[in-house]
Amino acid sequence: xxxxxxLANGLRVLLVPDPAxxxxxxxVHVDVGFRSEPEGxxxxxxxxEHLMFQGSESLEKLAHFRHVQGSGGIFNGSTHQDYTxxxxxxxxxxxxxxxxxxxxRLRAPTLSEDNLHNQIDVVKEEIRLNVLNRPYGGFPWILLxxxxxxTFPNAHNGYGxxxxxxxxxxxxxxxxxxxxxxxxxxxVTVAGFIDVDExxxxxxxxxxxxxxxxxxxxxxxxxxxxxxxxxxxxxxAHAPLPALAVGYRLPDPAGDLDGYLAHVLLASVLGDxxxxxxxxxxxxxxxxxxxxxxxxxxxxxxxxRDPDTFTITAVHPGAVDPDxxxxxxxEELDKLTAQxxxxxxxxxxxxxxSAGAHQENDRVMYRMLGLGARELLYGCAEITDELPGRLAxxxxxxxxxxxxxxxGSGRGVLLVEPAPQEENA
Amino acid sequence: xxxxxxxxxxxxxxxxxxxxxxxxxxxxxxxVTREVPLPDVxxxxLPNGLRVLAANRSSxxxxxxxxxxxxxxxxPGSAHPAIxxxxxxxxxxxxxxxxxxxIDDELAAVGADLGASVDPERLVVAxxxxxxxxxxxxxxxxxxxTDATHPDHEVARERERLVERxxxxxAQPRTIAREALQRxxxxxxxxxxEMPTAAEVTAVTPAQVRAGHAASLVPRxxxxxxxxxxxxxxAIAAVEHALAGWTSDVDARELAAPPYPAAGDLTLVHRPxxxxxxxxLSGPAVAREDPAYAALQLANLVFGGxxxxxxxxxxxxxxxxxxxxxSGMEFIPxxxxxxxxxxxxxxxxxxxxxxxxxxxGRLTAVPPTDAEIExxxxxxxxSLLISLDNQGGLAGSIAGLAAVGLDLDWLRGHPARLLAVTxxxxxxxxxxxxxxxxxxxVVVGDADAxxxxxxxxxxxx
Numbered sequence: 098x099x100x101x102x103x104l105a106n107g108l109r110v111l112l113v114p115d116p117a118x119x120x121x122x123x124x125v126h127v128d129v130g131f132r133s134e135p136e137g138x139x140x141x142x143x144x145x146e147h148l149m150f151q152g153s154e155s156l157e158k159l160a161h162f163r164h165v166q167g168s169g170g171i172f173n174g175s176t177h178q179d180y181t182x183x184x185x186x187x188x189x190x191x192x193x194x195x196x197x198x199x200x201x202r203l204r205a206p207t208l209s210e211d212n213l214h215n216q217i218d219v220v221k222e223e224i225r226l227n228v229l230n231r232p233y234g235g236f237p238w239i240l241l242x243x244x245x246x247x248t249f250p251n252a253h254n255g256y257g258x259x260x261x262x263x264x265x266x267x268x269x270x271x272x273x274x275x276x277x278x279x280x281x282x283x284x285v286t287v288a289g290f291i292d293v294d295e296x297x298x299x300x301x302x303x304x305x306x307x308x309x310x311x312x313x314x315x316x317x318x319x320x321x322x323x324x325x326x327x328x329x330x331x332x333x334a335h336a337p338l339p340a341l342a343v344g345y346r347l348p349d350p351a352g353d354l355d356g357y358l359a360h361v362l363l364a365s366v367l368g369d370x371x372x373x374x375x376x377x378x379x380x381x382x383x384x385x386x387x388x389x390x391x392x393x394x395x396x397x398x399x400x401x402r403d404p405d406t407f408t409i410t411a412v413h414p415g416a417v418d419p420d421x422x423x424x425x426x427x428e429e430l431d432k433l434t435a436q437x438x439x440x441x442x443x444x445x446x447x448x449x450x451s452a453g454a455h456q457e458n459d460r461v462m463y464r465m466l467g468l469g470a471r472e473l474l475y476g477c478a479e480i481t482d483e484l485p486g487r488l489a490x491x492x493x494x495x496x497x498x499x500x501x502x503x504x505g506s507g508r509g510v511l512l513v514e515p516a517p518q519e520e521n522a
Numbered sequence: 523x524x525x526x527x528x529x530x531x532x533x534x535x536x537x538x539x540x541x542x543x544x545x546x547x548x549x550x551x552x553x554v555t556r557e558v559p560l561p562d563v564x565x566x567x568l569p570n571g572l573r574v575l576a577a578n579r580s581s582x583x584x585x586x587x588x589x590x591x592x593x594x595x596x597x598p599g600s601a602h603p604a605i606x607x608x609x610x611x612x613x614x615x616x617x618x619x620x621x622x623x624x625i626d627d628e629l630a631a632v633g634a635d636l637g638a639s640v641d642p643e644r645l646v647v648a649x650x651x652x653x654x655x656x657x658x659x660x661x662x663x664x665x666x667x668t669d670a671t672h673p674d675h676e677v678a679r680e681r682e683r684l685v686e687r688x689x690x691x692x693a694q695p696r697t698i699a700r701e702a703l704q705r706x707x708x709x710x711x712x713x714x715x716e717m718p719t720a721a722e723v724t725a726v727t728p729a730q731v732r733a734g735h736a737a738s739l740v741p742r743x744x745x746x747x748x749x750x751x752x753x754x755x756x757a758i759a760a761v762e763h764a765l766a767g768w769t770s771d772v773d774a775r776e777l778a779a780p781p782y783p784a785a786g787d788l789t790l791v792h793r794p795x796x797x798x799x800x801x802x803l804s805g806p807a808v809a810r811e812d813p814a815y816a817a818l819q820l821a822n823l824v825f826g827g828x829x830x831x832x833x834x835x836x837x838x839x840x841x842x843x844x845x846x847x848x849s850g851m852e853f854i855p856x857x858x859x860x861x862x863x864x865x866x867x868x869x870x871x872x873x874x875x876x877x878x879x880x881x882x883g884r885l886t887a888v889p890p891t892d893a894e895i896e897x898x899x900x901x902x903x904x905s906l907l908i909s910l911d912n913q914g915g916l917a918g919s920i921a922g923l924a925a926v927g928l929d930l931d932w933l934r935g936h937p938a939r940l941l942a943v944t945x946x947x948x949x950x951x952x953x954x955x956x957x958x959x960x961x962x963x964v965v966v967g968d969a970d971a972x973x974x975x976x977x978x979x980x981x982x983x
Contacts, residue, residue, distance in 0.1 A: 117581055119558040120908050155546040159839060163830045167897035168552060169904015172829075188904045190553040197550050208536035218842025222798070226845050226865050230798040232693040267536045275533035290556060306544075334795060337689040370635075371614070371626035381622070381679060387686040414686060445630030452633030452652055455582040459912040 099468070099478055100293050106309040107281025110300050111472050113288035113465065121289035122465040123195040124184035125203060126473040128284075129277035130177045130401075131255030132318055140257015141265055143176040144220050145273050149183060150174065151212040154205035158212065161198055168194055171462075176255065178401040180473055186462045189290040193299050196287075200303035203283065208270045217262050224256050232335035236513060237342035237410050238395055244329045245344040245406060245509030250318045279310035286469035289461045318404060322346055323507030332516030338387065340513040341419050342410045343426065345503040347393055349403035351475055358488055359495040360407055360503075361398050364391040365446040366438045366496060367409070367429065372445070374429045379411070385422050386411040399484075402474055407503060419512050433500035437493030451485035560910065560930050563920060564754035566762070570769045571742025574761045575920055576754035579913050585653045585750030585757075586917035587636070589663070590925055592743050593645040594777035595712045603642065604718035604726050605734040608672075608680055610640040612731060613647070615676040617669040622676065625662060632658045642713045643777045643855065644925070645739065650914065653751040660764035667768045670735060677728040685720045692717070695793060695865070695966060699800035702791045702964040707783040707804055713854065741765070743774030745924050749917035779856025782806040786962040787983035790976065792969035799871040799967030801878060803862035805960045807851050810928060816939040817947040818851070818955055823898035824890040824948070825849055825881065825956055826862060830897060833862075833881045843867065843874045853926070860955055862963070871967055872975035879979075882958040889949035903937045 100112040134141040152158040165172045170187030183202075185195045228234030239254045246252040285304060287296050323346070333340075348356035367375045368391035379385045389411040394400050413422055457463040464481075472478035480487075561577040568574060595602035614636065615622040629636060632655020638647045651659050691697045697717070704714040746765075748757045783804055808814050819827075826833035826849030837843045847864035862882075866874040890898070909915045910933070923932055965976060976982050 118911055119556045120911050154540055154542055155549070159830070159835055163897060164549065166828055166830045166901045169900045169907070171905060171908060186908055188555050188907055190555045191904075192553065193550040194552060197547070201547070205540050205542050207540045215839065215842045219838055219845055222843070222865070222867060223845040225798045225867060230695055230796060230865075232690060268533075271536040271539055272533040274539055335693050337693045338686060370630055372623045372630065377623065380683070384679060384682065387683050387690075412686070412690065441627065441631075445627060448633035448652065449630055449635070452584060452635075452650065455584045455652075456650065456912075456914070459582045459584070459914075461911065 102297065104280070104301060104305055106305065106307050107279070107312065108304050108307070109284040109472070110297065111284060111286045111469060111478060112291065112293050112296055113286065113468055114291050114293055115289055115461065118289050118461055119189055120186055120461050121189045121192045121195070121287065121291055122184060122186045122461045123192070123199055124182055124286040124465050124469045125199050126284045126286065126469045127181045127278055128179070128282045128315070128473060129181060130179040132178050132250040133277065136249050137261060138265060138269060139253050139261045140220065140255065141269065141273065142181060143256065144216060144262060144265055145270060146174045146176045146181050146183070147216040147220055148208060148212060148270055149202050149206055151209070151216065152207035153202040154207070155201045156198070158207070161202070164194060164198055170195065177396050178255070178405070180470060182466060182469065184462070184466060192287070192291065192296065196299050196303045199285065200307065203278065203280065203304065204307045206274065208267055208274070210267055213265065213267055213270065217265065220257070220262060221259060228256060230335070232333060232337065233340055233513065234335070236340060237344070237408055237511060240331055240513070241342045241344045241406065241408065241509060241511045242395070244327050244511050245323060245346070246320060246404070248318070248320050251320060251404060275310065276313050279312050280304065280307045281309060281312040284469065284473050286465050286472070288465035288468070318402070320404065323509065325507045326510060327507070328510045328512065330512045330514055333513050334516050336513060336515045338412050339415055339419065339515060340410065340412045341422060342408055342511040343423070344509040344511070345407040345506060347405045347407050350399060351402065354480070355487070355491065355495065356499070357393070359491050359499040361393040362443065362446055362488060362491050363433070363496050363499040364393045364407065365450070366433070366442055367391040369446060369449065374433070375409070375426065378429055379422065379425050383425060385417050385425055386413040388412050399471055399474070399480060415515065423510065427504070430500050430504045433497060434504050437497030440493065443491070443493060443496070447485065447489045450488050454481070454485050560934060563930055564758060566758045568741070568762055568765065570766065571773070572765060572768070573745045573924070574748070574758050575745065575924055576748045576752065576757040577916065577920060578752060578754055579749055579916055580751040581913065583653045583751045584650055584913055585656050585659070585748060585752050586650045586913045587648065587659065587663070588747040588917050588921040589647040590745050590921055591645045591739055592643070592774040592776045593640055593738055594643065594775040595715070596738070596775055598712045601722060601726065601730065602734070603715040604722035605730050606640045606645065606738070607684060607718055607723065608677055608726050609731050609734050609739070610638040610645060611680040611684060612672045612676045613638045613666050613670055615680070616671045616673040617665045618671060619669070620665060625666070628658060628662055634659050636663065642715050656752060656757065657760055657764070660760055664764045664768060667739065667765070672728055672731045672735065674728045677726075677731055681723055681726065684723050688717060688720055688723065695796065695798070695800055698791065698793060699802050699964060699966045702789060702966065703802045703804060706789050706962055706964055707859065708780045711780040713777060713780045737772065738775065740770035740772055740774050741768050742770065742772070743776070745921065747917055747921040747924065749920065750913050777855045780854060782857070783859060783962050785960050787981050788962070789964045789983050790969055790973060791964055791966040793966050794968055796966070796968040797868055798865050799868055799965055799972055801862070801864050801866065801871075801875060801963070801965055803878065803961040803963035805860050805955065805962070807858040807860040807955055809853055809858040809926065810932060811926070814951060814954070816936070817943045817951040819902055820895055820898045820940065820943055821885065821890065821948050821951040821956065822849055822851065822860070823901060824894045825885050828901055832884065833878065836881055837864065837866070837874055837877050841870075841873070841877065843870045843877070862961070868967055868971050871965065871972040872979055875965070875976055876979055879958045882956050882961070885952045885956045889952050890945070892945060895945055895948055899940050899943070902940050906933070906936065
């Protein structure tokens with residue numbers, strides 16, 4: 098059962114009681130992601146997420162981590178295309194403390210030069226770890242968007258360019274906070290072992306006196322569909338094998354949820370499990386690729402507003418021409434365009450999605466984050482619980498239409514090629 | 523940032539944002555901790571020797587399965603590790619009555635996924651599915667255990683893929699560091715053979731895979747754990763029914779305990795062009811059943827076992843050398859080892875090593891304070907509660923404990939053991955396990971860039 102309200106300052110509140118668990122989760126979702134960061138400041142939304150852990154009016158540096166963990170809890174934050182989340186999961190005894198900790202930084206974070214420079218260094222290490230010092234770093238979430246998209250919000254690197262991260266200033270941070278972290282641009286989700294009325298009173302007590310500020314007008318990130326195929330080759334000094342990613346545009350989930358879900362099932366029919374079309378054809382039949390996968394959503398399904406990306410990614414031996422891989426993918430899409438998946442194929446994929454939904458519900462953290470993100474993005478947390486039923490209602494004809502739609506549209510093709518070692522230290 | 527919020531100025535300053543008229547506020551106290559009892563685990567040993575553990579957790583209509591088969595190399599140094607990898611990769615690719623696609627279709631129909639993985643110690647089949655599908659899942663599990671054919675063409679294809687995947691894995695700095703660390707810690711012991719070479723994989727024949735299955739994938743000594751929205755007695759009966767035909771005359775083979783790592787200089791592993799270095803230090807520890815374990819757990823948390831640790835606060839939050847630094851216990855046959863792991867920018871490798879040694883020494887010389895111990899204790903107890911609050915976490919815990927002869931009573935008693943640990947016991951654990959001269963390990967990085975700096979500190983082989 099979901100309970101929602103909005104405080105006088107505009108902060109949205111979503112409560113999700115679950116009497117069976119001994120734990121509680123608190124999440125703050127802020128309606129800004131890396132698509133909204135300004136040109137010249139790539140990576141700023143993520144850097145700012147780090148700054149929000151650096152202390153606030155009532156909490157000196159390190160205190161946030163210490164209070165969460167010293168109360169027996171865990172914490173994290175993450176930056177997505179259209180939102181940033183901050184969350185804690187703790188024994189239920191720590192509910193009020195968790196609300197206090199989240200409210201204090203949403204009200205008055207400590208933005209200091211020392212913390213800014215420290216966290217620029219930390220973020221650079223995060224990027225070295227996940228991108229620069231390993232094979233296939235940023236594949237495909239950083240590398241594919243600039244092939245498929247033309248505008249800065251959709252195409253740029255959300256982790257950020259080192260020189261731009263280094264130029265970030267305290268006033269950039271202050272402006273970003275004042276603009277985007279207004280209470281009316283954020284949402285609190287509380288899930289787990291909670292009493293609804295008591296929790297609502299605690300949310301009001303801790304968040305209620307954050308003054309209202311104007312909320313930013315959310316820009317449209319829409320851009321025209323690509324009319325043709327665009328290609329880009331990127332060298333990778335650490336990669337032993339070539340890789341490729343194909344990106345297509347997805348329908349807008351806010352306007353055409355069933356069309357979007359047909360693409361979700363298309364991805365499953367193509368890539369999920371040993372019986373999936375691309376596994377059978379490219380991995381086992383033709384032996385063209387080492388591994389292949391398909392996904393609706395660059396950072397997960399139902400995790401962004403429009404536009405978002407349908408991806409097919411593969412790692413393949415150097416002896417295989419990437420065009421052979423692309424041709425085989427196109428042939429499989431053509432087959433699905435001519436005749437949709439069988440009833441059994443769809444039923445199996447829907448059953449696995451249902452099982453996955455149950456597993457998500459079984460963990461307070463996942464349930465809270467899933468509901469919170471969908472409430473923020475689409476104003477409809479219920480999508481999470483309705484998903485298995487809505488997927489079950491998707492017809493073979495709708496998946497067929499999804500295949501026809503991506504087959505008939507333009508696309509971005511990224512080719513990652515092993516390259517000689519460069520002197521980039 | 524040009525989004526104006528008023529006509530007069532673009533935004534408040536950072537200093538203005540950080541202050542409110544009311545000023546700092548007090549931290550709310552904690553409420554009452556809620557206990558949720560762990561379920562009873564029903565156990566049974568089948569005539570074929572398989573131990574079955576089943577527990578009810580009906581939070582969602584799912585069931586989790588974990589089958590653990592001890593899978594040590596019968597003849598250390600043999601082709602077993604490569605055979606085991608291919609056996610695991612082809613386990614679900616064919617039986618006398620089903621092919622790869624049929625198996626997956628039948629699993630998908632009940633929302634299930636099952637997968638096999640293997641390491642030098644054990645082969646594990648793990649998965650989950652809708653609870654109502656348990657009979658289907660068990661029937662498929664029985665079919666692959668008793669009747670897998672490891673078809674020639676599947677072995678041939680998986681051989682090619684495995685060679686490609688190994689090439690990708692060995693390009694990862696964390697794999698390079700892990701392999702070097704295992705050598706330094708355990709020498710030639712079979713525990714080090716976590717990933718075969720391409721040549722070893724290529725040499726494996728389908729007949730060897732089938733023979734390996736018959737000889738090693740056996741029930742006696744193995745443990746199947748089932749947790750979910752099921753009646754435990756009925757689940758055990760279903761297992762007895764489904765897996766009765768899985769038999770063998772031999773016992774599953776446990777991996778012999780490796781020698782404990784000896785203290786020594788760190789080995790520098792050259793990775794040209796690295797923009798980051800991997801620091802991996804390791805020393806002896808003790809496992810869960812040891813009386814010193816709870817004190818070690820708290821000492822480890824204070825050192826580097828969670829975010830609010832001395833080491834993390836120093837090299838990340840103060841110095842900015844790393845994104846993450848973590849220390850923790852890794853269980854091995856016969857005990858446990860302590861690992862101290864971080865990845866740091868190349869140009870601060872020596873500085874990070876210096877701070878790491880400093881924090882190790884400081885833990886022994888300036889032992890954890892009462893406040894540090896209380897925070898670690900709360901975290902150990904609370905995070906245990908959180909980790910058990912889902913079917914998968916509970917199944918993994920039951921299976922992991924059973925593998926070393928422990929049961930849920932160990933978990934039930936663990937909060938009390940943590941609460942009973944004294945500051946003196948934590949100080950003793952710090953001295954015993956964290957002395958800087960008790961470690962060995964590796965540094966992986968561009969030796970041309972970092973070698974001179976770290977050698978200047980000493981203790982580099």
